[in-house]
Amino acid sequence: NAGVTQTPKFQVLKTGQSMTLQCAQDMNHEYMSWYRQDPGMGLRLIHYSVGAGITDQGEVPNGYNVSRSTTEDFPLRLLSAAPSQTSVYFCASSYSWGQPQHFGDGTRLSIL
């Protein structure tokens, strides 16, 4: 099992550019989520999905879009990158909302 796969692992963007962070899981998990991790702040929820076609906002959704067209994939889009979005982004999934989440290896994003 590959588990939760995130691509790319590293990315540098210029302010104003857009990009999509990819997340795929092969465990048939219904619940998927995106977090950002910043020093001293733990992980903060950006968006989550409880199943294909269903998404909702988390704690810090501004500047990010998501979609869930399949059970396996949950891409995160940065619409117009800003330096404040420099962070490590983690995708996670679980069989249901109450189960412990499986995390991907993260995407380290720098915005200049």
Added chain:
Amino acid sequence: ELKVEQNPLFLSMQEGKNYTIYCNYSTTSDRLYWYRQDPGKSLESLFVLLSNGAVKQEGRLMASLDTKARLSTLHITAAVHDLSATYFCAVRYGNKLVFGAGTILRVKS
């Protein structure tokens, strides 16, 4: 809004000694999680605590939950170097998971 506070945020431990990390949360929740993160790595699930008085143990780590006090503890017994990592507690709030800031543990020989 649920707030989750961990303390201490940094803990320097001596090998062989016992220590405790605390996780307080502000609103009723039905489950609490502990995760471990090694530097530059992903997060690994350690424990899920579901009810008041729940206690779970894995090796030198033991987690407990007091839902009335809204407090969970992670107790480390006889610390060893392999336990050096950042430990996060996270609390379920509806369909969302709210994380504490994390506790950085460093074990000194």
